[in-house]
Amino acid sequence: xxxxxxxxxxxxxxxxxxxxxxxxxxxxxxxxxxxxxxxxxxxxxxxxxxxxxxxxxxxxxxxxxxxxxxxxxxxxxxxxxxxxxxxxxxxxxxxxxxxxxxxxxxxxxxxxxxxxxxxxxxxxxxxxxxxxxxxxxxxxxxxxxxxxxxxxxxxxxxxxxxxxxxxxxxxxxxxxxxxxxxxxxxxxxxxxxxxxxxxxxxxxxxxxxxxxxxxxxxxxxxxxxxxxxxxxxxxxxxxxxxxxxxxxxxxxxxxxxxxxxxxxxxxxxxxxxxxxxxxxxxxxxxxxxxxxxxxxxxxxxxxxxxxxxxxxxxxxxxxxxxxxxxxxxxxxxxxxxxxxxxxxxxxxxxxxxxxx
Amino acid sequence: xxxxxxxxxxxxxxxxxxxxxxxxxxxxxxxxxxxxxxxxxxxxxxxxxxxxxxxxxxxxxxxxxxxxxxxxxxxxxxxxxxxxxxxxxxxxxxxxxxxxxxxxxxxxxxxxxxxxxxxxxxxxxxxxxxxxxxxxxxxxxxxxxxxxxxxxxxxxxxxxxxxxxxxxxxxxxxxxxxxxxxxxxxxxxxxxxxxxxxxxxxxxxxxxxxxxxxxxxxxxxxxxxxxxxxxxxxxxxxxxxxxxxxxxxxxxxxxxxxxxxxxxxxxxxxxxxxxxxxxxxxxxxxxxxxxx
Numbered sequence: 001x002x003x004x005x006x007x008x009x010x011x012x013x014x015x016x017x018x019x020x021x022x023x024x025x026x027x028x029x030x031x032x033x034x035x036x037x038x039x040x041x042x043x044x045x046x047x048x049x050x051x052x053x054x055x056x057x058x059x060x061x062x063x064x065x066x067x068x069x070x071x072x073x074x075x076x077x078x079x080x081x082x083x084x085x086x087x088x089x090x091x092x093x094x095x096x097x098x099x100x101x102x103x104x105x106x107x108x109x110x111x112x113x114x115x116x117x118x119x120x121x122x123x124x125x126x127x128x129x130x131x132x133x134x135x136x137x138x139x140x141x142x143x144x145x146x147x148x149x150x151x152x153x154x155x156x157x158x159x160x161x162x163x164x165x166x167x168x169x170x171x172x173x174x175x176x177x178x179x180x181x182x183x184x185x186x187x188x189x190x191x192x193x194x195x196x197x198x199x200x201x202x203x204x205x206x207x208x209x210x211x212x213x214x215x216x217x218x219x220x221x222x223x224x225x226x227x228x229x230x231x232x233x234x235x236x237x238x239x240x241x242x243x244x245x246x247x248x249x250x251x252x253x254x255x256x257x258x259x260x261x262x263x264x265x266x267x268x269x270x271x272x273x274x275x276x277x278x279x280x281x282x283x284x285x286x287x288x289x290x291x292x293x294x295x296x297x298x299x300x301x302x303x304x305x306x307x308x309x310x311x312x313x314x315x316x317x318x319x320x321x322x323x324x325x326x327x328x329x330x331x332x333x334x335x336x337x338x339x340x341x342x343x344x345x346x347x348x349x350x351x352x353x354x355x356x
Numbered sequence: 357x358x359x360x361x362x363x364x365x366x367x368x369x370x371x372x373x374x375x376x377x378x379x380x381x382x383x384x385x386x387x388x389x390x391x392x393x394x395x396x397x398x399x400x401x402x403x404x405x406x407x408x409x410x411x412x413x414x415x416x417x418x419x420x421x422x423x424x425x426x427x428x429x430x431x432x433x434x435x436x437x438x439x440x441x442x443x444x445x446x447x448x449x450x451x452x453x454x455x456x457x458x459x460x461x462x463x464x465x466x467x468x469x470x471x472x473x474x475x476x477x478x479x480x481x482x483x484x485x486x487x488x489x490x491x492x493x494x495x496x497x498x499x500x501x502x503x504x505x506x507x508x509x510x511x512x513x514x515x516x517x518x519x520x521x522x523x524x525x526x527x528x529x530x531x532x533x534x535x536x537x538x539x540x541x542x543x544x545x546x547x548x549x550x551x552x553x554x555x556x557x558x559x560x561x562x563x564x565x566x567x568x569x570x571x572x573x574x575x576x577x578x579x580x581x582x583x584x585x586x587x588x589x590x591x592x593x594x595x596x597x598x599x600x601x602x603x604x605x606x607x608x609x610x611x612x613x614x615x616x617x618x619x620x621x622x623x624x625x626x627x628x629x630x631x632x633x634x635x636x637x638x639x640x641x642x643x644x645x646x647x648x
Contacts, residue, residue, distance in 0.1 A: 037451050039458075118641060120451045121392035125586050126641050132583065133634040140627040251579075255458055262455065300473035304466045311462025315439055318448070318456050 035202030040127030048234025075153020082155030093157035108227020150245035265324025376604025377563035379588035397582030403564025425561035432557025
């Protein structure tokens with residue numbers, strides 16, 4: 001293997017891990033902190049992908065005067081244009097990112113209505129149905145993103161870098177930075193008074209509303225934030241694969257992300273990241289193409305084994321370590337830090353204190 | 357036009373009993389154990405495979421249905437004993453149980469997929485011969501219509517008698533309405549629970565068998581049907597047996613007649629067909645407000 005193929009392989013690892021980290025952290029915000037079982041995670045991810053591909057392709061099509069954007073010719077024209085216009089490519093990327101974040105967030109906010117009305121298990125079914133319905137609609141309604149065949153030629157914002165391996169590596173590093181930014185965001189959110197309110201909604205909705213917390217607003221806000229994060233992940237994936245295929249966004253993606261969060265530890269962001277890294281490494285390593293590098297050719301479709309072990313992992317974690325790898329910590333708000341210093345237990349970061 | 361409507365009605369009559377049986381499996385297990393069992397779809401898929409394989413090996417359709425029902429019933433008990441019961445004993449939340457059933461779903465479906473891929477039976481057709489018995493304005497009334505409708509009628513009668521005319525059924529209803537009170541008043545909670553899973557698994561097994569007689573199956577069949585079952589069951593409020601059966605028929609008819617209606621008058625592409633049951637689920641969930 002030469003350097004460029006190593007770079008491409010490692011960039012795919014980094015890119016997928018970062019995307020999964022963003023998705024898992026947003027799931028953790030919903031399920032781990034607020035107790036909303038979002039079995040339709042892939043729906044918001046999909047919305048981000050659809051919106052960003054529509055925005056990007058229509059911006060390119062207008063700039064180039066393309067009428068039918070779904071042909072292979074149009075796709076190659078868009079790619080060629082992005083290679084010669086770096087500024088335009090980056091602008092399109094940023095606009096798509098913003099629009100998809102807002103669109104997914106709004107749809108997430110709207111789904112807080114059923115989230116309010118339904119019991120957990122039925123909410124899970126409803127959100128799962130939303131995702132499947134959206135996928136079936138999009139794969140049938142061709143004017144949106146080209147139906148079953150999807151659309152390609154959504155140029156990567158770094159297409160103008162002549163060396164493909166370098167461009168992919170840089171792009172995956174951008175994704176890694178975004179994953180770190182997401183971690184900082186959700187960590188700040190979780191260790192704030194709002195984080196405590198989220199946990200109170202999760203643990204006892206009635207008690208928290210009796211203390212004057214607006215449960216509906218908390219749920220709406222959490223779903224807005226987490227869904228726009230998933231939308232951002234969808235946008236990143238679209239620009240990474242430079243295409244969109246509706247059949248990539250099937251429910252097993254949601255289940256995979258949920259199992260990442262469960263493995264790492266629901267209600268703990270660092271744990272969630274550990275789970276996401278472990279499982280996305282596992283996912284990348286059990287690709288048929290990766291296994292073929294080591295000369296392993298199983299007599300069945302290897303993705304079946306991956307999904308089966310996801311299921312087994314979910315059950316085993318629930319049976320033997322329900323709290324996950326890293327257990328849920330305490331909420332470390334600024335006030336908590338001050339009090340723990342004044343009262344003299346633990347150092348000023350609140351470490352080593354009694355567990356609440 | 358009448359022709360087409362009759363055709364759609366017969367089509368609805370063909371699929372609705374299957375939906376009703378699957379929905380009954382969900383209703384019965386949910387009402388007693390409070391687990392929204394996502395693995396029901398996989399029970400149905402395994403029942404479909406076992407019935408199809410049994411007919412291929414030469415067994416007659418009725419015995420294959422019965423055998424696959426019993427096999428899947430046993431599997432349902434086994435899954436409960438190994439996974440759900442320990443979790444519930446430990447006091448897991450309904451959400452954790454839901455996610456556990458998700459894990460069971462993935463495990464069953466893909467373990468079977470590995471085997472099926474290895475044996476090259478990912479796509480399977482049973483040996484059941486669908487024969488037209490009569491023609492109602494050019495649409496065939498088949499033997500499968502008779503079989504599935506009589507099975508669903510028998511099963512719902514049996515379930516009704518079981519739940520409302522026997523002591524076991526009384527225990528089941530008691531367990532459904534208040535598990536703690538039921539166990540205090542001396543109901544053998546775990547034994548009733550095992551019986552419940554056996555019945556639910558049996559229903560799922562014959563449901564899958566009928567589906568295998570109706571059409572070709574893949575390992576993804578179960579998940580595709582699962583959401584239909586849930587919607588039928590939710591229409592019935594996940595507690596009432598007659599309403600659940602009716603829910604299956606509502607789903608089956610709305611899917612076929614509704615799609616025909618939209619296609620005929622609004623020229624909607626038939627590929628949108630799955631959206632109709634999905635819309636029914638969302639509407640019935642939001643309308644019934646299954647509140648926490």
